[in-house]
Amino acid sequence: MAQRDGDGTIGKALSVMDQVANFGRPVKFSELLDGSEFPKATLFRYVQALTNQRMLRFDPDRNTYAPGARLMRLAHAAWEQSSLAPIARPHIDRLSEIVGETVHLAQLDNAQVLYVDKRNATQPIAMFSEAGKVGPAYCTGVGKAMLAFLDEDTLSSVIAQQSFHQFTPSTLKNETELRAELAEIRANGYGFDREEHEPSIICVAMPILTPRGRILGALSVTSSTTRTNLAAMEKLVPELSKTSQAIAAEAQDWRFPDLNKSQTMGA
Amino acid sequence: MAQRDGDGTIGKALSVMDQVANFGRPVKFSELLDGSEFPKATLFRYVQALTNQRMLRFDPDRNTYAPGARLMRLAHAAWEQSSLAPIARPHIDRLSEIVGETVHLAQLDNAQVLYVDKRNATQPIAMFSEAGKVGPAYCTGVGKAMLAFLDEDTLSSVIAQQSFHQFTPSTLKNETELRAELAEIRANGYGFDREEHEPSIICVAMPILTPRGRILGALSVTSSTTRTNLAAMEKLVPELSKTSQAIAAEAQDWRFPDLNKSQTMGA
DNA sequence: AAACGAGTTCCACTATGTGAAACTTAGTTT
DNA sequence: AAACTAAGTTTCACATAGTGGAACTCGTTT
Known part of the structure; x- marks a missing residue:
């Protein structure tokens, strides 16, 4: 019944999403890293998985991450029905x-x-x-x-x-x-x-x-x-x-x- | 380098999000279950974790799940910067x-x-x-x-x-x-x-x-x-x-x- | 009161995620 | 150009975290 964050991998991945969102601008991996509770390799895997899932968007020109398109799609549904x-x-x-x-x-x-x-x-x-x-x-x-x-x-x-x-x-x-x-x-x-x-x-x-x-x-x-x-x-x-x-x-x-x-x- | 979905727990949890979003209306656990590739206990845990994280919203009156508020918040960030x-x-x-x-x-x-x-x-x-x-x-x-x-x-x-x-x-x-x-x-x-x-x-x-x-x-x-x-x-x-x-x-x-x-x- | 179905919990098992460390670029400095 | 440095990526032995069959609880139906 723990109300705290946690919720295993899901909670952690979402905390990364929040972190990216809160930057308010495209953010480099290293910027996320210092400011993250996760070790490098772990953070990296999260960010990769989230990018694959298009919850984050990676800009290869600038090497930065930003919130991704899938979010907008899901939010559309959230707005409409919830x-x-x-x-x-x-x-x-x-x-x-x-x-x-x-x-x-x-x-x-x-x-x-x-x-x-x-x-x-x-x-x-x-x-x-x-x-x-x-x-x-x-x-x-x-x-x-x-x-x-x-x-x-x-x-x-x-x-x-x-x-x-x-x-x-x-x-x-x-x-x-x-x-x-x-x-x-x-x-x-x-x-x-x-x-x-x-x-x-x-x-x-x-x-x-x-x-x-x-x-x-x-x-x-x-x-x-x-x-x-x-x-x-x-x-x-x-x-x-x-x-x-x-x-x-x-x-x-x-x-x-x-x-x-x-x-x-x-x- | 697999481009497919997957991405472990993150991908699976997000596929549940999609599923909920695609229903276009609040959905009962059992409705999600048949139509899900996951066994009951597994699906249940996902849905719980997502609800804790406010990616889903649970309506206790109706026993239904719908996309949650956190999505809109994240999407706001996505829209603004990405x-x-x-x-x-x-x-x-x-x-x-x-x-x-x-x-x-x-x-x-x-x-x-x-x-x-x-x-x-x-x-x-x-x-x-x-x-x-x-x-x-x-x-x-x-x-x-x-x-x-x-x-x-x-x-x-x-x-x-x-x-x-x-x-x-x-x-x-x-x-x-x-x-x-x-x-x-x-x-x-x-x-x-x-x-x-x-x-x-x-x-x-x-x-x-x-x-x-x-x-x-x-x-x-x-x-x-x-x-x-x-x-x-x-x-x-x-x-x-x-x-x-x-x-x-x-x-x-x-x-x-x-x-x-x-x-x-x-x- | 027994049978049912939806939802929830248990728990032994193992697949998944973990993270220190090593490696690979790419970008500086000497 | 070799030597250094920092950012990003991969590896791998290890254990935590997720898995799912089965059992349980609760509310509803017969």
């Missing part, structure tokens, strides 16, 4: 049009917030460049909205993983402050970001819950203190709530299309 | 505005075409739903444009993997026809899709090449026979060519920002 985004899309479109502000759709990935969709009221959207982004859970509207509805076991494990880095003077400082805030969110059914992550950026956020109370994700409307204030944002709650419920309802109906049909696989 | 998309974005915007038609940006992933960006002249774009999609190489404009500039070794291996499924009456039927077409594309520097993949859908496609002639990707402008014809599309070639060259030039300049700086990792 995330709320495809279901939520029309609802988010509608919401962003009504409120005329940026709308975010996020899910919880371990202890972090993973943005799966975004609608920018004014300009058309970015693609992977936005979806796939991650952010802290303890100081974003969507993050707190989701944490508020976790069961105690998961919650305490997740809280333990928060950095409580002080992004702004308003950032919550510790577990106690966060728990108080979560209780309030639970009571209200929605929460705010009071410039906790970026100065002058505020938002209202609402969880998306299954009928059973399992947290699916969260929605938020973001704006800035130069244009509006929290009291005005709070007026959007009914719209947010309507949208969240519509998404939850539709997610629920999403049953398996045809259970007695033989499937093809792609091994 | 694909041409971020570099190409402004160029594609410009091109789509000028030509007023749908523009695709694709790369080659093994033997298939991987779409990494798309600009729809009229309506704003879709996100992961478009990027990450894959298509056949032998019967799409971008596919053929890229095949045409592969070295013979790679090409013959890639051709061997084409299905030559007849999507339409115009679909190329075999290696011979394809090779003839590729020679023509090589001679002209650009190619067409003559309703080979979908009836009434036509396109002009142009490869994006490094100065050394390595193929980076391809661009295409797509339209339909109800609105235009190939001769008219061919008039767009100069614009396409300009865009392709601009992208190639910029990709080239993309050197490493700072080589002597210690890095942090995310193992």
Whole structure:
């Protein structure tokens, strides 16, 4: 039941993937090596296997590795079927049009917030460049909205993983402050970001819950203190709530299309 | 030097990922099992490890597995640094505005075409739903444009993997026809899709090449026979060519920002 | 209450992955 | 050009990590 990383070869190989991804640029083998817990030969084998599998791409001109194409392919599937985004899309479109502000759709990935969709009221959207982004859970509207509805076991494990880095003077400082805030969110059914992550950026956020109370994700409307204030944002709650419920309802109906049909696989 | 899949545990685990992704919907363990080359206990361990690693997401209500959140995170990195998309974005915007038609940006992933960006002249774009999609190489404009500039070794291996499924009456039927077409594309520097993949859908496609002639990707402008014809599309070639060259030039300049700086990792 | 099927755990066996060290380039320096 | 150096790649004896048949648990059906 170990929750830690590990998971044998698979976990180790994926940690290499993370490492490459985190460099943010094509990276040389030797750069990976110092910064790796693995001995040279071992790392080398991982990197080779991952390259063969097109999870990494090797640039023979520059002798560098970068995340590979197979990832995008798999992520496409992940986005389509595992995330709320495809279901939520029309609802988010509608919401962003009504409120005329940026709308975010996020899910919880371990202890972090993973943005799966975004609608920018004014300009058309970015693609992977936005979806796939991650952010802290303890100081974003969507993050707190989701944490508020976790069961105690998961919650305490997740809280333990928060950095409580002080992004702004308003950032919550510790577990106690966060728990108080979560209780309030639970009571209200929605929460705010009071410039906790970026100065002058505020938002209202609402969880998306299954009928059973399992947290699916969260929605938020973001704006800035130069244009509006929290009291005005709070007026959007009914719209947010309507949208969240519509998404939850539709997610629920999403049953398996045809259970007695033989499937093809792609091994 | 085996090019086949395999790659030990890593390859096997990834083949399970593919399998899950290909289902296109949340899938039960037993569904994976019949359709898997692995014995029950083995498959189970893979699926567990992958779930721990958040490469798969387990839905405890339904007892199903779906592609997980970590994928999207990794794919975000892949899209940002390994694909041409971020570099190409402004160029594609410009091109789509000028030509007023749908523009695709694709790369080659093994033997298939991987779409990494798309600009729809009229309506704003879709996100992961478009990027990450894959298509056949032998019967799409971008596919053929890229095949045409592969070295013979790679090409013959890639051709061997084409299905030559007849999507339409115009679909190329075999290696011979394809090779003839590729020679023509090589001679002209650009190619067409003559309703080979979908009836009434036509396109002009142009490869994006490094100065050394390595193929980076391809661009295409797509339209339909109800609105235009190939001769008219061919008039767009100069614009396409300009865009392709601009992208190639910029990709080239993309050197490493700072080589002597210690890095942090995310193992 | 017995039979079934899906999902999970056990455990002896061995295939797989391990990593120190040796080797091979390719790029500098003397 | 020989001698050094660092990066990347291969080898191989060894043991850890993965394997899979079979047994078990749980929830559902007859």
